[in-house]
Amino acid sequence: MTTRGKIVLGALLAVLLYFGINKLVSSGAVFKKAEAQSVLLNSIELPTATGGSRANIAVPLAPLPGATPAEKGAPVVWEVMAWNSQMAGMLANGGPRTTQGSSMAANGLDMQIVRQDDVSKMQADLVKNALDLQNNPETPGLIVSIMGDGLPAFSAVQMQLQKAGTSLQILPYSCGKSFGEDKLMGPKEWLDNPKSALGKTIACYLRDGDQNIALKWCADNGLKVNPDETTYDPEAVNFMAASDFLVAAEKYIVGKPESRTKVVNGKNTGVKTDVVADGVATWTPGDVNIAKQKGGLVNIVSTKDYSNQMPNIMVTTKRWYDAHQKEVTGIMTAMAVAGDQVKTHPEALQRAADISAAVYGDQDKPGAYWLKYYKGVSETDRNGEVVELGGSKAFNFADNLTLFGLDNGGTNIYASVYKTFGDVQKRLYPKELPSYVPLDEMLDLDLLRKLQTQYKGKAIAPAETQKFAADDEIRQSVSKRAWNIEFETGKSAFTPETQRQLNQLFDDLVVAGRLKVAVHGHTDNVGDPQRNQQLSEDRALAVEHWLEQKSSSAFPDGRVQVYAHGATEPVASNASPKGRAQNRRVEIVLGN
Amino acid sequence: MKTLFTPNANPQRLVFMSMVAAQAFVLLLLWMFYPLQLFPSLGDVFRSLGSLIADQGLIQELWASMTTALQSIAIATVLALLISYLTALPFFRPIAYAATKMRYLTLTGLTFFMALMVSSGHEVKLSVLIFGATVYLVTGMTSVILTTTQEEMDHARTLGMSEWRAFYEVVVLGKLDEMLEVVRQNFAIIWTMITLVETLYQSEGGIGLLLYKQNRYLHLDGVVAIQLVILATGALQDYVFVLLRRVFFPYSWLGAAK
Numbered sequence: 001m002t003t004r005g006k007i008v009l010g011a012l013l014a015v016l017l018y019f020g021i022n023k024l025v026s027s028g029a030v031f032k033k034a035e036a037q038s039v040l041l042n043s044i045e046l047p048t049a050t051g052g053s054r055a056n057i058a059v060p061l062a063p064l065p066g067a068t069p070a071e072k073g074a075p076v077v078w079e080v081m082a083w084n085s086q087m088a089g090m091l092a093n094g095g096p097r098t099t100q101g102s103s104m105a106a107n108g109l110d111m112q113i114v115r116q117d118d119v120s121k122m123q124a125d126l127v128k129n130a131l132d133l134q135n136n137p138e139t140p141g142l143i144v145s146i147m148g149d150g151l152p153a154f155s156a157v158q159m160q161l162q163k164a165g166t167s168l169q170i171l172p173y174s175c176g177k178s179f180g181e182d183k184l185m186g187p188k189e190w191l192d193n194p195k196s197a198l199g200k201t202i203a204c205y206l207r208d209g210d211q212n213i214a215l216k217w218c219a220d221n222g223l224k225v226n227p228d229e230t231t232y233d234p235e236a237v238n239f240m241a242a243s244d245f246l247v248a249a250e251k252y253i254v255g256k257p258e259s260r261t262k263v264v265n266g267k268n269t270g271v272k273t274d275v276v277a278d279g280v281a282t283w284t285p286g287d288v289n290i291a292k293q294k295g296g297l298v299n300i301v302s303t304k305d306y307s308n309q310m311p312n313i314m315v316t317t318k319r320w321y322d323a324h325q326k327e328v329t330g331i332m333t334a335m336a337v338a339g340d341q342v343k344t345h346p347e348a349l350q351r352a353a354d355i356s357a358a359v360y361g362d363q364d365k366p367g368a369y370w371l372k373y374y375k376g377v378s379e380t381d382r383n384g385e386v387v388e389l390g391g392s393k394a395f396n397f398a399d400n401l402t403l404f405g406l407d408n409g410g411t412n413i414y415a416s417v418y419k420t421f422g423d424v425q426k427r428l429y430p431k432e433l434p435s436y437v438p439l440d441e442m443l444d445l446d447l448l449r450k451l452q453t454q455y456k457g458k459a460i461a462p463a464e465t466q467k468f469a470a471d472d473e474i475r476q477s478v479s480k481r482a483w484n485i486e487f488e489t490g491k492s493a494f495t496p497e498t499q500r501q502l503n504q505l506f507d508d509l510v511v512a513g514r515l516k517v518a519v520h521g522h523t524d525n526v527g528d529p530q531r532n533q534q535l536s537e538d539r540a541l542a543v544e545h546w547l548e549q550k551s552s553s554a555f556p557d558g559r560v561q562v563y564a565h566g567a568t569e570p571v572a573s574n575a576s577p578k579g580r581a582q583n584r585r586v587e588i589v590l591g592n
Numbered sequence: 593m594k595t596l597f598t599p600n601a602n603p604q605r606l607v608f609m610s611m612v613a614a615q616a617f618v619l620l621l622l623w624m625f626y627p628l629q630l631f632p633s634l635g636d637v638f639r640s641l642g643s644l645i646a647d648q649g650l651i652q653e654l655w656a657s658m659t660t661a662l663q664s665i666a667i668a669t670v671l672a673l674l675i676s677y678l679t680a681l682p683f684f685r686p687i688a689y690a691a692t693k694m695r696y697l698t699l700t701g702l703t704f705f706m707a708l709m710v711s712s713g714h715e716v717k718l719s720v721l722i723f724g725a726t727v728y729l730v731t732g733m734t735s736v737i738l739t740t741t742q743e744e745m746d747h748a749r750t751l752g753m754s755e756w757r758a759f760y761e762v763v764v765l766g767k768l769d770e771m772l773e774v775v776r777q778n779f780a781i782i783w784t785m786i787t788l789v790e791t792l793y794q795s796e797g798g799i800g801l802l803l804y805k806q807n808r809y810l811h812l813d814g815v816v817a818i819q820l821v822i823l824a825t826g827a828l829q830d831y832v833f834v835l836l837r838r839v840f841f842p843y844s845w846l847g848a849a850k
Contacts, residue, residue, distance in 0.1 A: 006840055018659075025655045123810060127630065156809040163630050207808065230797040241794035250704065258713035258795035274712065275795065431648055432809045 026270070036228035037266035038236035059340040064351050065094030065102035073098065073110035074327045075140035078314075079125060081117050082360040084374040084392035085176035085312040086145065089113070091352035092175075092331075092338035096359050103337045107330030112140075113359045117244075119146065119208075123157040130164040130317045141320035141327070143171065147178070147209040148311040148414060152422030152436035166319035168437060172448040173332040173400055174414075175339065178283070178310035180376050180391025183302035184214045185290060186279030188385075190300050194221040194479065197279070201232075203240040203251035204281035207429060209310055210245055212421050214281040215428075216309070216511065217301045220479030220590060227428040231268070232260040232275050240277050249286035252277040253294045284373050284390045291389070295382035301478050304376075304391055305592070307514035308413050309421075311395075311403055315442070329447055336451075339396035349374070352394075397455065402553060404445055406452055411551035415439055416507040477591035478515060482571070485543065485586045492538035494546070502546060505588065509547065510554045512590050517560045519543050520587040524580035525567040537564030543586055632813035637820070640813040648802065654821065657790065657798040661782045664721035669775050671722070672729030679734055680759050692731040699724065699785075703792060713793035720789050721782055728781050732774035736767050769841035776833035783822060 001009070078093075080086055090113070094102030098111045116122055122144045129142035146154050151170075158168050190197045197218075204210045206229060214237070218225050224236035232238055240258065242248035257274035280290060280297065290297055303310050321328060341348035353374065354367035373390030381387050395403070405412035422436045483505055486495045494502065509517055521540030523532040540562040548555045572579035595601040596611060603611075623634045632640075644650040675691055678684035699720060706719045740763055748758035787800030794801050799818060806814035837844060 003840065010836075010839070021655060022659075025652050120807065120810070131629070153809070156811075160630055160810055160812070229794050230801075241791075243791050247792075250707075254704070254707045256707050256711070256713050256716065258793055260795045432805055432811075 038224040038226040038233045061345045066100040070105040079116040079144040087352040088175040088339035088394040090355040092334040103334035107334045143316045148313040149421040155437040169318040169321040170443045171314040174311040176394040178303040179393040180304035182283040184300045185297040186300045199234040200278040201238040201275045202279040203248040203277035206241045210281040222481045231263045245282045252280045291381035291387045336397035342394040410553040416510040480589045492542045515590040518589040520563045524583040525574040533566035636813040641817040653799045668722045668725035676733035694727040717789040728778045736770045769844040
């Protein structure tokens, strides 16, 4: 055969092969990829924090830590992201390495704080540390800080740790939380009409805290979400994956379309369609970049609203934790002392910000930068819209009692957060996260209880409480959703099946700690209108009482408001039993 | 048997193949019976491979990546051939020189500018891959052109060819088989970059994205399974290139040492 003949034949073969395989693969005849249905998440509820001592105790300013490394004490490494919730830990340590006169040094520790923004690197380091500790128990322990709602996904490291003969362990103490800086940004119309987000796409770093905010907002508004980042569902909120939170902002700024297959009712239509990022879930400085470079997006919801979603949670290996109870108590004490200082005294906060700058090591971000975004600021974007940027909070000891539910009438807020987001991630990504580690296996509150006993009777600074004025109505609603809370006919008593729904509602509301809750009661049109009006009020009140009884700290006076509508606002026809069932409902509105 | 340890020996095909099989078998045995503490066991990897194929569309994702890879290597080859052949004209030499030096650039940050220049995510993916492959291809191809000897050129000139014709016969046609070899060697670059670009634009899926997701949740068995699939794909691809060369350039092995 001549070369020309070979070329022609070869080209023909290649073309046949290409289209043949293409046809075969796209037909799904060989190993079909499991199709992902869009999911309507149960409303995601987060705890609210309140309670604690009402006494106004002023903590005197302690001497600020020195600058010289102490160079003695039990060695330990603390890996952190560049995250402002760590202010108390920064002050406690006095510098990247424990300094003389710092509270860490006073508690016999020599801590090295290391910046690590990469979560998988953190996981790998923990496994490595577990192995090193196995070979040499004198190895410095490793503690890593992650976002509390991201721990279920992070717990995937458990299997590797078990192979190394140990497991994941949480330090029962948090040094602070995100309070505004993590957020969902979207077009203004999403605020007024959340349903307008259906068929739109949100860019974010998937399967982590930022996406969790968006997922919770969708759940609270009853919007379906499409978990598959390679398809587009016009009847759900879609996600566009970014490799990190800054790239997520960039996707919106650059605005390039990405091509996807359209799905309708979970069925792949084979039609290609282009999607662009309409909204972004990100954190500082991703939000700053959007405001300065393009604008057009406003804050839809943030960790200021979902105020309990993102506590800074420290994890280590059980191997180190069990062998170093004294050191763990020392770290908790040191952070508690520093927490009070940071919260009360501007000098201490300023110093903590300078230490943060030294630890995070960004040349262009001095202490003043971290201080500014710790407090949070309002700035105008390119289009003149006001956007709130940044925002974190440091915790003291009493805040921790509230977080872990050890104060009076308290509920373990963190347990609600963990379960809430663990369930969400598991439901959305069953392939990647078939299960997550139950919190009880990692969290033991003994050390926190011991410290609590130790402090009993002593004057400790109070926890920060959210005050709700009783007659203050919701002015800006964040979400609205009907709950399928069933009552026995004609009564305001819950049916037994409703208990599960209520627990979910409880968990959901606990995450959104700073938001007011309006419970709207509705009935069908059967019976006397006056009686229906009373019944709807009784039902809404029943929900309120149930919540307040379950946790007085999460639902302080004034947080929950009750509205009765009788049969005046049906959502379906009262002619059919199905419609009437839909009309007998309780709607929960969250807002400021 | 003795030939296996003799320098430059050519053992019988059967002997050689059995040796390869034995080596692979020993490796598998080691993996099966002496598992490392954290490295996933052979059984786990196979189970994971099964589930990846059956439930997570490994084959589709592989094909999606494959088409992207082929598309970009095709464009990159044409570009690189053009640039390197043009080095015959002094005017174009600086371009080729610059292109070869661009191997040292890292892609971080560059992707942003590429995104600004083209119109969709798919095009950004392609342009990153094409850029990455082209610079390596140009480097390989220009060095092939530089192997042209004075003798070869003089031979063509003595046959009365014009300078253009001599260039076409000796450099363009004469080196085509070696160019194919350059493409084969550098195709691997595309596969190492594909995870990067597929995680940048995840809408279209791909095996790199699948790998990234497995790693994100520390499913190490899945990670190893996918790496093995990529390895096998690469080996197959190499084989196809060798086959192509044998079919289209049957004489190019004449000079090889026996």
